[in-house]
Amino acid sequence: MWRELGTADADATLLRALVQRYSEPHRAYHTLQHLDACFASFAAVRDATTHPQEVELALWFHDAVYEIGRPDNEQHSADWARSALLAGGGSGDAALRVHALVMVTCHNVLPQTPDQQVLLDIDLAILGAAPPLFEAYERQIRVEHASVPEHDFRSRRRRLLQQFVARERIYHTQHFRNRCETQARANLRRSIDQLGD
Numbered sequence: 001m002w003r004e005l006g007t008a009d010a011d012a013t014l015l016r017a018l019v020q021r022y023s024e025p026h027r028a029y030h031t032l033q034h035l036d037a038c039f040a041s042f043a044a045v046r047d048a049t050t051h052p053q054e055v056e057l058a059l060w061f062h063d064a065v066y067e068i069g070r071p072d073n074e075q076h077s078a079d080w081a082r083s084a085l086l087a088g089g090g091s092g093d094a095a096l097r098v099h100a101l102v103m104v105t106c107h108n109v110l111p112q113t114p115d116q117q118v119l120l121d122i123d124l125a126i127l128g129a130a131p132p133l134f135e136a137y138e139r140q141i142r143v144e145h146a147s148v149p150e151h152d153f154r155s156r157r158r159r160l161l162q163q164f165v166a167r168e169r170i171y172h173t174q175h176f177r178n179r180c181e182t183q184a185r186a187n188l189r190r191s192i193d194q195l196g197d
Contacts (some may be wrong), residue, residue: 004053007088014084021064028062029140034126039064041122045175049115054094057081058101058119068145078102117172121180124170127187128180134187158195161188 002008022032038059049055061081065073081100086092097115104116107124111117125139145153164170165188171177 001053001056003087005085005088005090006165007085007090011088015140018060018064021066024066026068026144027066028143029137030144031067034063035059036124036126041125041187042118043136045118045173048173048175050113050116051094051097051115054098055101055115056117057085058098058124061098062105062119062123068147074103074106093105111172114173121171121173121176124164124184125176125180127164127170127185128176128182129183130183131187131190134191138191152194158192161192161195165192 010040019032025029039056042056042059046052059079061077061084063073063077064080066067067073078099081102082095083097085098092195097113101116101119104111104120105123109122111120126134126135129137130161141157142153148156165185169177169181170184171181
């Protein structure tokens with residue numbers, strides 16, 4: 001990937017640092033397993049992207065910084081991705097695009113490019129997973145937020161999931177709409193009902 005970006009080979013310490021981040025003990029969902037699932041999803045839609053190496057790099061970094069309760073995890077992850085690419089000799093334009101790709105995973109703005117749409121849909125693919133996998137994901141999210149009191153967690157989680165259901169479309173690309181949209185809505189409604197109990 002680094003060579004395809006026109007940079008020098010990545011320093012092995014960068015890979016170790018990323019693996020260490022995704023292996024942090026407070027993570028239950030945002031782990032190397034999640035990263036592996038993202039890359040598996042990406043393989044199916046790689047040809048739909050304009051800058052596939054940049055999307056791949058953004059996937060590596062999109063949850064690199066994940067501290068519970070911090071509102072700026074994506075910002076720190078995006079900054080790290082940009083600086084790593086520049087340090088490796090990548091272009092300023094590519095670094096800006098990678099930074100924007102990571103930032104779109106804040107889920108508070110609409111994606112502006114096809115690459116952003118693909119990356120965002122990959123990040124949300126779990127919402128449209130088969131019910132047992134989605135339910136495992138929900139349990140893992142609760143483990144990650146173990147420090148949050150139950151009532152507060154349920155209220156915040158319910159509000160977040162309702163925001164996804166309220167959207168006209170959860171997914172931005174035809175590939176993920178076809179594969180995930182119907183199941184995601186069923187999963188989310190079931191989870192919302194359970195959180196309201």
